[in-house]
Amino acid sequence: MRITLVGSRHFGVATLNMLRERGIEIARVVVHDGEDRLAAAARAAGIDVVVQADPKVVPASDIAPGTDLIVTAHSHARVTQEAVATARLGGIxxxxxxxxxxxxxxxxxxxxxxxxxxxxxxxxxxxxxxxxxxxxxxxxxxxxxxxxxxxxxxxxxxxxxxxLLGDVVESAKANGAIPAKPQDEQxxxxxxxxxxx
CATH class of the missing domain: 3.40.50.170 (Formyl transferase, N-terminal domain)
Structure with a gap:
């Protein structure tokens, strides 16, 4: 299970650490600010870091090749549908x-x-x-x-x-799919x- 993690700040770092503790491969970390603590934590762990050209958008080119799942953790950027489509299981x-x-x-x-x-x-x-x-x-x-x-x-x-993120990623790894229940718009x-x- 190869993950591209898009995020920032403390929750981004906590998510990075939690996934790594569970033995999940983080292929790349995408941040809106190269000085963010998530970028520093990823670099310290030897993980590829990409800084978004536009802090509001994550294009397909920012996603690591061979990504199975995109995970966002404290990200206010919109991950484009083209980017989501590059990952085998999409994004959560x-x-x-x-x-x-x-x-x-x-x-x-x-x-x-x-x-x-x-x-x-x-x-x-x-x-x-x-x-x-x-x-x-x-x-x-x-x-x-x-x-x-x-x-x-x-x-x-x-x-x-x-x-919740850890459980869903583990389940996706085991089952090759992610549950999807539509939100009730009303x-x-x-x-x-x-x-x-």
Whole structure:
């Protein structure tokens, strides 16, 4: 199982480490910033690093040849459908909400803002529309009273994401396929950024 990992920051590094601990081959890491900690971790591990020419888009040329699966971890770039098509099993990403609820960049913040008593995470297929692809795996957790978005992410949603991504990749390796359950559009909500970027 050869993976091209597209991501950034702490969650990208945690995903890289988790996959390597499970014996999964990371063929290449794609980052939007060559100084990102994920780029540094990949270089230290001797993994090929590609910096996106456009931070908002991952084209097919950024994907390593012979990639079985593209995995995104804390990436805000759109992986083009041409790029997804280059990988034998396509691409998956982790979104910190119970999709189709809270699609967008600020899912955890909107979970807190809306006062949701339950949060969760979803591993979904990369599709043309952001966060709208079929669901591969999903799990939930309770939200503590008074918890901030950052606290919820660090306590529950990041560890949940690592577990779900690891389980889906292991399953894909064993079965040569990834589950796909379409999202129910009638329950879709948007979670746009809440502050200036």
């Amino acid at each position: 990403g982790y979104h910190p909400s119970l999709l189709p609820r809270h699609r967008g960049l600020a899912a955890v913040e909107w979970t807190i803002k809306e006062g949701d008593p339950v949060a969760g995470g979803t591993v979904y297929h990369l599709a043309e529309r952001m966060d709208a692809g079929a669901i591969a795996a999903q799990d939930w957790c309770f939200v503590k009273k008074g918890e901030t978005a950052r606290e919820l992410w660090e306590r529950a949603l990041a560890p949940l994401g690592l577990k 329950f879709a909500t948007k979670a746009p950024s809440l502050g200036p970027h």
